[in-house]
Amino acid sequence: MSERLEDIAAAMVADGKGLLAADESSGTIKKRFDVIGVESTADSRRDYREMMFRASDAMTKYISGVILYDETIHQNAADGTPLVDIIKASGAIPGIKVDAGAKPLAAFPGDTITEGLDGLRERLAEYYKLGARFAKWRAVIDIDVAKGVPSATSIGSNAHALARYAALCQEAGIVPIVEPEVLMDGAHDIDICYEISKATLTKLYTELYAARVVLEGTILKPNMILAGKKSGKVSSPDEVAEKTIKLFRETVPAAIGGIAFLSGGQTDEQATANLNAINAIGPHPWTLTFSYGRALQAAPQKAWSGKAANVAAAQAAFAHRAHMNHLAALGQWQPTLEQAA
Numbered sequence: 090m091s092e093r094l095e096d097i098a099a100a101m102v103a104d105g106k107g108l109l110a111a112d113e114s115s116g117t118i119k120k121r122f123d124v125i126g127v128e129s130t131a132d133s134r135r136d137y138r139e140m141m142f143r144a145s146d147a148m149t150k151y152i153s154g155v156i157l158y159d160e161t162i163h164q165n166a167a168d169g170t171p172l173v174d175i176i177k178a179s180g181a182i183p184g185i186k187v188d189a190g191a192k193p194l195a196a197f198p199g200d201t202i203t204e205g206l207d208g209l210r211e212r213l214a215e216y217y218k219l220g221a222r223f224a225k226w227r228a229v230i231d232i233d234v235a236k237g238v239p240s241a242t243s244i245g246s247n248a249h250a251l252a253r254y255a256a257l258c259q260e261a262g263i264v265p266i267v268e269p270e271v272l273m274d275g276a277h278d279i280d281i282c283y284e285i286s287k288a289t290l291t292k293l294y295t296e297l298y299a300a301r302v303v304l305e306g307t308i309l310k311p312n313m314i315l316a317g318k319k320s321g322k323v324s325s326p327d328e329v330a331e332k333t334i335k336l337f338r339e340t341v342p343a344a345i346g347g348i349a350f351l352s353g354g355q356t357d358e359q360a361t362a363n364l365n366a367i368n369a370i371g372p373h374p375w376t377l378t379f380s381y382g383r384a385l386q387a388a389p390q391k392a393w394s395g396k397a398a399n400v401a402a403a404q405a406a407f408a409h410r411a412h413m414n415h416l417a418a419l420g421q422w423q424p425t426l427e428q429a430a
């Protein structure tokens with residue numbers, strides 16, 4: 090395929106396909122494995138990811154790319170095939186998480202800053218050689234209005250880091266996914282989410298412009314606009330769609346390569362229903378699809394539970410969620426399709 094940044098970005102969001110975010114750090118995947126009673130070792134992590142990447146029905150029809158963690162991009166399947174080659178053989182593009190995680194922001198209790206810029210140029214060159222053609226950097230913006238979180242300093246520092254990361258990626262021939270995640274964990278209502286996300290995206294695009302990032306060769310990975318989990322409210326798909334699109338029209342340039350949402354702790358079906366509602370009110374200036382971690386993997390993880398005998402059932406569970414999200418990316422999903430399965 091073409092190596093031009095804008096072509097790679099376009100392929101990542103084309104045809105109702107989306108991204109599988111399989112880039113959980115070793116700490117995060119351990120938490121997921123704890124839930125299903127599987128010990129987290131290099132081999133169990135490999136077996137799990139190999140099961141997903143070999144789910145050819147899901148991978149070939151619905152998945153445009155896979156975000157990997159550093160360990161996984163170096164791993165081979167049980168038969169010795171590099172996992173990257175299995176992904177490529179399915180037609181999907183390998184990608185890599187390159188940030189080093191969100192750390193407490195000094196002097197701003199409750200705020201975080203994502204680290205990982207030191208040595209990034211050299212790491213990107215290595216990941217390119219290993220086959221990565223896109224990368225991901227996640228900034229984390231929590232909301233706790235009573236405590237003054239997030240601060241303008243946190244939003245500004247994270248936007249600046251995302252812009253420096255994005256420019257380095259493009260220099261290396263790698264498409265940056267810029268992910269400024271406004272968390273849905275808080276007790277805030279949907280309008281607070283809207284306001285904080287607006288400040289975050291406005292600052293992000295100011296910084297990307299100042300860093301001379303070519304917008305056509307970037308993918309935005311945003312949160313949807315919805316009420317916080319601790320608010321006790323669940324925003325309806327229509328409200329999520331209306332507010333998310335209103336915000337993006339105000340803040341996100343039409344020039345970017347595309348938008349691929351994170352699921353962020355929504356239930357599997359909410360993540361699908363909301364993406365569908367967003368696309369059903371189109372057409373929009375950008376292609377909007379999914380880059381889900383939990384909302385694609387929760388069902389197959391449960392079905393797999395670490396047993397080789399469950400591989401086919403787990404692959405079918407993955408294919409189902411991927412199919413539902415594919416339809417949502419096209420605005421063609423219906424709740425009845427979930428019951429049918």
Ligand code: 13P
Pocket residue numbers: 110227268351352353354380381382383384
């Ligand atoms: P979730 O879809 O589970 O939020 O994960 C996506 C992701 O890559 C977060 O960085």
